[in-house]
Amino acid sequence: MVVELGSIIGALVSGLVIGSIYALVALGLAIIWGVMNVINFAQADFMALGAFIGFLLLDSLGIDPLISLILIFGIVFSIGVLTQRVAIEPILKAPVLSQITTTFAILLIIRYGLEVFMGPYTRVVEVPYRDLFIRFGSVSVSVPQLISLAVSLIVAFLLYLFMSRTFLGAALKATAQDMLAAQLHGINIKYMYRLAFGLGVGISAIGGVLLSLFYPIYPEMGAFFGMIAFISVVLGGFGSIFGAYLGGIIIGLIETISALFISPSLKTLAAFVVFILILIFRPKGMFGR
Amino acid sequence: MALSRGALYGILIVVVILVIAAAYFLTLPPAPTPTTPVTTPTATTPTVTTPTVTTPTATTPAVKEVKIGVILPLSGKLAETGADLKRGIEFAVEKINAAGGIKNLGGAKLVVVWGDSAGDPATGAAEAERLIKEEKVVALMGAYQSAVTKTASEVAESYNVPFLNPDSSSPTLTERGYKWFFRTTAHDGTFAAQHVEFINYLNKTYGGLKTVAIINEDTEWGASTAKAWKELFSAAGYKIVAEVSYHAATVTSLDSEVEKLKAANPDVLLIAAYTNDGILLVRTMKAKNFAPKVALAQDAGFIDPAYVKQIGKDGYYFFSREVFNWDLLEKIPELKKVNDEYSAKYGVSLNGNSARDYTGTWVLYWAIEEAAKVASPTDLEAFRKAIRDALAKMEVSPDKIIMPWAGIKFDEKGQNVLARGIIVQMSPDDGKYHTVYPIEVATKPIIFPFPSWEKR
Numbered sequence: 001m002v003v004e005l006g007s008i009i010g011a012l013v014s015g016l017v018i019g020s021i022y023a024l025v026a027l028g029l030a031i032i033w034g035v036m037n038v039i040n041f042a043q044a045d046f047m048a049l050g051a052f053i054g055f056l057l058l059d060s061l062g063i064d065p066l067i068s069l070i071l072i073f074g075i076v077f078s079i080g081v082l083t084q085r086v087a088i089e090p091i092l093k094a095p096v097l098s099q100i101t102t103t104f105a106i107l108l109i110i111r112y113g114l115e116v117f118m119g120p121y122t123r124v125v126e127v128p129y130r131d132l133f134i135r136f137g138s139v140s141v142s143v144p145q146l147i148s149l150a151v152s153l154i155v156a157f158l159l160y161l162f163m164s165r166t167f168l169g170a171a172l173k174a175t176a177q178d179m180l181a182a183q184l185h186g187i188n189i190k191y192m193y194r195l196a197f198g199l200g201v202g203i204s205a206i207g208g209v210l211l212s213l214f215y216p217i218y219p220e221m222g223a224f225f226g227m228i229a230f231i232s233v234v235l236g237g238f239g240s241i242f243g244a245y246l247g248g249i250i251i252g253l254i255e256t257i258s259a260l261f262i263s264p265s266l267k268t269l270a271a272f273v274v275f276i277l278i279l280i281f282r283p284k285g286m287f288g289r
Numbered sequence: 290m291a292l293s294r295g296a297l298y299g300i301l302i303v304v305v306i307l308v309i310a311a312a313y314f315l316t317l318p319p320a321p322t323p324t325t326p327v328t329t330p331t332a333t334t335p336t337v338t339t340p341t342v343t344t345p346t347a348t349t350p351a352v353k354e355v356k357i358g359v360i361l362p363l364s365g366k367l368a369e370t371g372a373d374l375k376r377g378i379e380f381a382v383e384k385i386n387a388a389g390g391i392k393n394l395g396g397a398k399l400v401v402v403w404g405d406s407a408g409d410p411a412t413g414a415a416e417a418e419r420l421i422k423e424e425k426v427v428a429l430m431g432a433y434q435s436a437v438t439k440t441a442s443e444v445a446e447s448y449n450v451p452f453l454n455p456d457s458s459s460p461t462l463t464e465r466g467y468k469w470f471f472r473t474t475a476h477d478g479t480f481a482a483q484h485v486e487f488i489n490y491l492n493k494t495y496g497g498l499k500t501v502a503i504i505n506e507d508t509e510w511g512a513s514t515a516k517a518w519k520e521l522f523s524a525a526g527y528k529i530v531a532e533v534s535y536h537a538a539t540v541t542s543l544d545s546e547v548e549k550l551k552a553a554n555p556d557v558l559l560i561a562a563y564t565n566d567g568i569l570l571v572r573t574m575k576a577k578n579f580a581p582k583v584a585l586a587q588d589a590g591f592i593d594p595a596y597v598k599q600i601g602k603d604g605y606y607f608f609s610r611e612v613f614n615w616d617l618l619e620k621i622p623e624l625k626k627v628n629d630e631y632s633a634k635y636g637v638s639l640n641g642n643s644a645r646d647y648t649g650t651w652v653l654y655w656a657i658e659e660a661a662k663v664a665s666p667t668d669l670e671a672f673r674k675a676i677r678d679a680l681a682k683m684e685v686s687p688d689k690i691i692m693p694w695a696g697i698k699f700d701e702k703g704q705n706v707l708a709r710g711i712i713v714q715m716s717p718d719d720g721k722y723h724t725v726y727p728i729e730v731a732t733k734p735i736i737f738p739f740p741s742w743e744k745r
Contacts (some may be wrong), residue, residue: 007552140577145576216568264533264546
């Protein structure tokens with residue numbers, strides 16, 4: 001089979017774009033797990049929540065989702081902190097199963113709450129630059145997709161700065177590494193947990209807003225993204241926040257490259273096969289400790 | 290506290306006596322209700338229990354009503370669709386009774402006894418059994434979902450009761466060799482064949498269509514549609530240059546899929562998609578600048594009002610198969626008349642579902658009229674058989690029905706061979722789907738070819 005260079009570049013770009021969305025959801029998941037040791041099943045539904053808030057702001061007030069991005073992050077961050085305070089804090093010392101069930105309940109509340117309030121319908125976010133495309137020869141990339149890729153990278157970079165340059169970031173890292181030691185150094189663990197949960201779901205919401213620029217949104221959209229986020233985190237190595245980001249990008253690339261060289265029908269299969277192979281050789285993931 | 294053996298026997302005897310007494314009273318025919326002239330249209334309520342049994346002394350039994358059983362998803366997830374179908378049937382029954390009921394039975398009223406499948410095949414079968422054995426209906430109708438129609442008609446077949454299906458599309462329903470099953474609507478196989486017919490027509494008129502690509506969601510519906518397309522289009526001499534499937538529930542991107550289709554450069558693209566993935570597909574086709582000469586969808590997502598609303602101008606020029614379309618009102622005089630009355634009564638227009646069930650009710654009524662010439666509902670078995678025979682022999686011309694069909698005539702499998710779908714195209718003039726094929730019912734000319742995305 002002859003594959004043109006243009007097709008390969010096209011597949012790489014598509015893989016990076018969708019991978020950068022997986023990466024954001026995974027990043028949030030990894031933060032929550034890293035700091036709190038809680039697996040948040042509702043992660044991708046916070047993504048859907050972000051997408052719908054963006055849609056509502058655009059639909060009712062005409063604010064472009066890219067402009068309201070920080071506001072949406074703030075809203076979902078607050079919802080996250082509230083969720084942590086109300087639902088998760090009381091069960092932090094409960095058995096793992098209770099924690100999982102609780103986050104699963106949050107998933108159901110968000111997903112079917114959206115369905116009740118918004119209806120089960122599919123919606124398209126109509127941004128003015130939706131129909132702009134950049135074409136080089138046979139390769140064609142839509143502007144919203146490029147923006148989404150760029151913003152995702154910027155968010156990852158800002159998070160990196162936050163974690164490495166600020167006191168709060170250092171405190172978060174300290175909590176992740178050794179909760180007891182952090183507590184002994186005067187770090188309020190409760191606040192750190194709230195921060196981690198808010199940050200984790202807020203970043204996921206950003207992923208949802210970016211996705212909505214080129215993907216139709218519906219209340220149950222989180223289902224599959226959640227699964228991909230999980231394997232991204234495992235692939236990157238549990239505990240490694242930026243490993244999770246890279247994991248997401250890699251899954252996106254495996255999907256599009258295998259679609260090009262093998263068959264689009266097998267792209268998800270290929271992603272999961274590679275995932276299992278990597279885990280066989282590196283059971284703790286690529287960047288696991 | 291332990292009861293003595295004697296007390297236990299005592300209770301047992303009392304229970305047995307009660308059961309026997311209850312059974313006796315239940316099987317006793319109810320006292321004849323006084324005949325009050327029915328003036329209100331509510332005569333169709335299922336609570337009417339007047340028995341069709343009459344005194345054996347009369348030589349010409351005065352049958353006051355004939356009961357048909359209808360099974361629909363009246364509750365559950367499909368309750369909204371069920372209510373819509375129910376309106377179509379109620380409206381037909383009302384018109385039939387207003388026009389004098391069943392004339393060959395001295396104006397006996399047609400009465401519907403409703404069965405609720407709740408969208409579940411097992412419940413549907415249980416309801417069929419209840420309607421046949423307890424309500425003693427002369428025939429059954431329903432049940433919308435192919436899976437429910439399948440089980441409910443199984444029951445009807447085993448009791449030798451005619452089952453008229455106006456609205457299920459699985460081809461296998463009429464491949465079971467049933468004697469008592471009749472389907473008025475076209476099925477998925479007919480629709481695929483009609484796609485070939487439509488592409489042949491385009492080829493004859495405009496020329497240049499040789500290659501076909503297929504994209505489908507990969508559950509049973511999409512996969513079986515794709516399979517039928519592949520067979521029929523290959524047989525008709527077209528070359529299948531690409532086949533791509535995806536899983537609608539987990540699709541995050543269709544970039545690779547569209548790249549592959551585009552690389553194959555087909556003249557015709559056939560699409561079997563649901564709503565979300567349909568929108569994603571069209572948007573991705575635009576992003577990748579992929580414009581085959583013809584883009585033809587197999588209804589589902591492409592005719593979903595949510596799709597139409599959200600896709601906007603990107604959906605222009607796409608074709609889809611439909612069973613019914615709003616603009617047919619302009620083309621089918623009988624439909625216009627019926628729809629005017631219908632929308633005045635219910636505040637909504639007829640759609641593919643209500644129109645098909647409305648038509649089905651008339652078909653069953655016509656069969657009952659025929660049957661009444663040779664049998665009487667007092668002999669339920671003979672009457673059911675007569676209805677079956679009347680359906681098998683029935684021939685209805687297109688001007689009698691409100692559907693865009695060539696008429697009604699059942700083959701030996703019970704399939705209406707004159708039923709067909711229509712092809713609609715989304716017009717850039719108003720963003721609505723207009724009927725473009727078959728030509729006799731078309732309201733707008735076909736726009737060919739599908740323009741490239743830059744030239745819009």
